[in-house]
Amino acid sequence: MRLRKRPGAMEVLRERPGIVPQKPEQLRGQWTEDKPLHVELGTGKGRFLARMAEKYPSTSFVGMEKMESVLSYAVEGMEQQDNVRLVHGNVSDLQDYFASGEIDRIYLNFTDPWPKNRHEKRRLTFPTFLRLYKEVLSPRGDIHLKTDNEDFFTYSVEQFSRNGYHLNNLTLNLHAHEPEDNVRTEYEQKFADRAQRIFRVEAYLPE
Ligand SMILES: C[S@@+](CC[C@H](N)C(=O)[O-])C[C@H]1O[C@@H](n2cnc3c(N)ncnc32)[C@H](O)[C@@H]1O
Known part of the structure; x- marks a missing residue:
């Protein structure tokens, strides 16, 4: 997401400690007492997370985003609810924020595809990230991935398979028969408006 640095973004984050915890x-290990914990990595402006939190009050949602300017827009678009929070942080530091087995579901929605081979390590389905996710996912945890980028999708499916994940509900055109419970993200809506295909898959670790 290309966005100019927004003056005052950090102040916007600081003003809403109920949504953006200061520390x-x-x-870590205490995000929720009794609710399942679902985390969106690279949450962007937070449209998906806000809608999911509203739709599923019995689930606790956390969105992680590395760019404070982007996150400040997410904060502004979010009502104070006790089941949604935002973290200003980098996915590579995931274990600083989440304990082993703490997360029940990870959402990877339209994460940057980094098409150049020399940037492969930055893709959020590069093996080092898939190993990180294994650490923080609960035994029945899973990863739901959506993207508009076919090459990134093929790459991710391959990496999931090579790294011990099993796949479920793979679709090459999500919007052809869009499930009623699909919640569109900001990017997803943009691509849908241009009639672009959306790819989706679920990955989980066998018990
Ligand atoms: C293309 S946007 C998609 C935003 C949103 N998920 C959607 O579907 O509308 C990807 C977002 O992921 C964030 N991001 C990319 N790599 C990240 C990382 N390593 N840690 C945290 N956020 C990251 C970017 O800053 C950007 O806001």
């Missing part, structure tokens, strides 16, 4: 590392 998220201190919540």
Whole structure:
């Protein structure tokens, strides 16, 4: 997401500690007492997370985003709800914020495809990330991935398979028969408006 640095973004984050905890590392292992924990990595402006939190009040949602300017827009578009929070952080530091087995579901929605081979390590389905996810996912946890980028999709499916994940509900055109419970992200809506295909898959670790 290309976005100019937004003056005052950090202040926007600081003004809403109920949504953006000031010391998220201190919540490691304690994000929720009894609700399932679902985390969106690279949450962007937070449309998906806000709608999911509203739709599923019995699930606790956390969105992680590395760019404070982007996150400040997410904060502004979010109502104070006790089941949604945002973390200003990098996915590579995931274990600083989440304990082993703490996350029940990871959402990877339209994460940057990094098409150049020399940038492969930055893709959020590169093996080092898939190993990180194994650490923080609960035994029945899974990853739901959506993208508009066919090459990134093929790459991700391959990496999931090579790294011990099993696949479920793979579709090459999500919007052809869009499930009623599909919640569109900001990017997904943009691509849908241009009639672009959306790819989706679920990945989980066998018990
Ligand atoms: C293309 S946008 C998609 C946003 C949103 N998920 C959607 O579907 O509308 C990807 C977002 O992921 C964030 N991102 C990319 N790599 C990240 C990382 N390593 N850690 C945290 N956020 C990251 C970017 O800053 C950007 O806001």
